Amino acid sequence: MTERPGPPTAPSPSAAERAYRHTKAKILSGEVPGGRLLSEGDVAAELGISRTPVHEAFLRLDAERLLAVAPRRGAAVLPMAPDEARDVLEMREAIELSTARRALAHGSPPSAVLDALRANVATQREAATGGDVDAFVAADGAFHALLVAASRNQTAVQLYDLLRDKQHRLRAQLLHVGPEEVASSLADHEAMLAAVEHGDADALCELVHTHVRRHRGIL
Template structure:
């Protein structure tokens, strides 16, 4: 049975992924023993992983044997969305001031939208969530602002959790989110700053109804 830091890292990544993608829901009790059995590792590294997730406010430890998944509250969601809006709007402002995204980024955005369209048609929620994340990361990358990329990365896990909440509650939101992305991309590449700002606000407002 695997032990040590490698096992703790496996348990951390596995449990965090399940929380972010919605397989472990808010309020659910998670057993160290069950996670250890799933991964073929001992309980000690799972406990270490749970401590890390507790520090990240994803789990509340209830005993040495387990923890409860911390629900994402409306207040937390609002805070995440406010920061997303600030980062994406500021990054886009820099892009517009520079004359728009370069061709490489524009081509990658177009490729991403093609992938999103196929995922919507297939009803692939998990795949769409990843493509959604990549789409917004491209908007940030276009600004060539390393601080914006750093701040976006810090929000990434919570954003993924919000996306999964929205899209799993109602898979019809896949098509709506894709339509939002098409509008955002059109405004972004054409230099329509006011249109982009309005589309971004409308897009992020969708997530308020996910909780």
């Protein structure tokens, strides 16, 4: 009997892609703060690869305005300027407010959406209780993305996705200020979930506005 071949496996990322993902994750999480110099040799040693793919990764991050590569001097992590942070929050609020009204135009969304939001908030509570800020940041971003997706406005979803990296970096920066910021964000999300469950678009929009305004106040 001839055995059927199994499903194809995904190709392993190239060395340059590994270096790109590794370095980008450190920048977005705030592990490597703005202004810090990065060495191609250090990253190569961490990953057990040569410097050539790391250099390729650095150039890619330079094009994304996360690094400033200087010949023979390594690369410096570019900090997020206050104006850029305000711009990100402004666009985020505009998208979330418009999609909130559309998502709740006919009352509370389908049960699958509610189940996903409830599960996400449970993950947030667990991360907050355990003091895992990085896990909370990830769940925070997923929560807001779920709300936007609930609108079924694909243009809004695509625009929101374009802000994903900047939002993640900004969230990490804001939520690492102190445990009180995590607690405040969790409380906001619990209130937003309640508004969604009740199909109250006005309440949800007011909560989104207050939530983003609080973040602006930290900048």
